[in-house]
Amino acid sequence: MLRLHVSTPADLTEAIVDVLQGTEAVSSLALIRGASVLPAGDLVVADVAREGANDIVNRLRDLGVHQRGTVHIEPVTTWLSRAGLTAEQATPGSSADAVVWAQVVQHSYEDVEFNWTYVSFMVLATFIAGIAIVLDSQILVIGAMVLGPEFGAVAALGVALVRRRGLLLGLAARALAFGFGIAIAATCAAALVGRALGWVALTDVEGPRPGTAFIYTPDKWSFIVAVLAAAAGVLSLTSARVGGLSGVFISVTTIPAAGNVALGLAFGAWKEVWGSSLQLVVNILGMALAGWLTLALQQAVWSRVPARRSRLLPGTGDDRPR
Known part of the structure; x- marks a missing residue:
């Protein structure tokens, strides 16, 4: 399981949320409006199955988030979540085999x-x-x-x-x-x-x-x-x-x-x-x-x-x- 922190200008927030809501690899999603100072805008936090991370990162890059904001990816070493297990089961591939190219x-x-x-x-x-x-x-x-x-x-x-x-x-x-x-x-x-x-x-x-x-x-x-x-x-x-x-x-x-x-x-x-x-x-x-x-x-x-x-x-x- 990976944790995504996305600091983004407000005009990109809805598109980012749509990307994250539109994939079964995401098990939890939080939006804190106005929390980002640099860049001025919002903070989006999501838990993502490792094997689904590449597709999400690529779609965020297509939106230009890496140019105007920041995408921070870090491993979640310990977690308890039925939704997280469901996301891993639903996402094709294995977390151990998955390569997060970023x-x-x-x-x-x-x-x-x-x-x-x-x-x-x-x-x-x-x-x-x-x-x-x-x-x-x-x-x-x-x-x-x-x-x-x-x-x-x-x-x-x-x-x-x-x-x-x-x-x-x-x-x-x-x-x-x-x-x-x-x-x-x-x-x-x-x-x-x-x-x-x-x-x-x-x-x-x-x-x-x-x-x-x-x-x-x-x-x-x-x-x-x-x-x-x-x-x-x-x-x-x-x-x-x-x-x-x-x-x-x-x-x-x-x-x-x-x-x-x-x-x-x-x-x-x-x-x-x-x-x-x-x-x-x-x-x-x-x-x-x-x-x-x-x-x-x-x-x-x-x-x-x-x-x-x-x-x-x-x-x-x-x-x-x-």
Whole structure:
């Protein structure tokens, strides 16, 4: 269930109410006239079944509400309502499968914002990856994977392609290119300092590393894992179930590969640089491709599945916990 807050000029209020009253996905509707100060006008509040939100948002956009007012969408975590259950049963699709594209696009723009926080996480994660390689520590490699913020930008590439957002595509590509570039440069500089102090030697980079050798030896499995992880990650981001994201972060080898590139550059270990660069490219391409295909499938197929929840959950709902 989602809650819609619409602040609107008074001349649009009746049209907005007509849209919301005209769909079975809405379980409750309130109108507070004169409550909005900016813009000057009214406040409309509605509870909407998640699977019916896209149609409502699109119709509000057609009215120009987003240009003259504000549409605020937020999840309702807990609710008790017979009307709400009826709305979910009557609306085609499943709430867990439903993709609210307005939310997805907004989150994508937030994830690709190239700011101090994003760069800091990229650099710190790559630092940890570099230390993991020197110590041949799989635990530290996993920590670096979880800390890296790059998946949001990779997923945004798929969102941009599916929703045809050229600006988002450019921002995502910039965030990835500059983020990895800065992280590799900073880690390379740190490695040079460690080399000068005698803390890191060439043998730490080129020597046997059974625990982290996968970082610079890409193969078909690298691509397959990247595809599967990205598909799971996109499903987590677009659905109401986000529990799989931590597994996605641990599955892909982007940040560790960037750390190994940095160490290879610092010590002139060009075999390491080449292998890790290829690993990085393979993972990003695999994730971008899988993200695009998963989102395209959701847009083309899942939103049109006419399975009604009432067929899956028979009864009035009085005996089901909410």
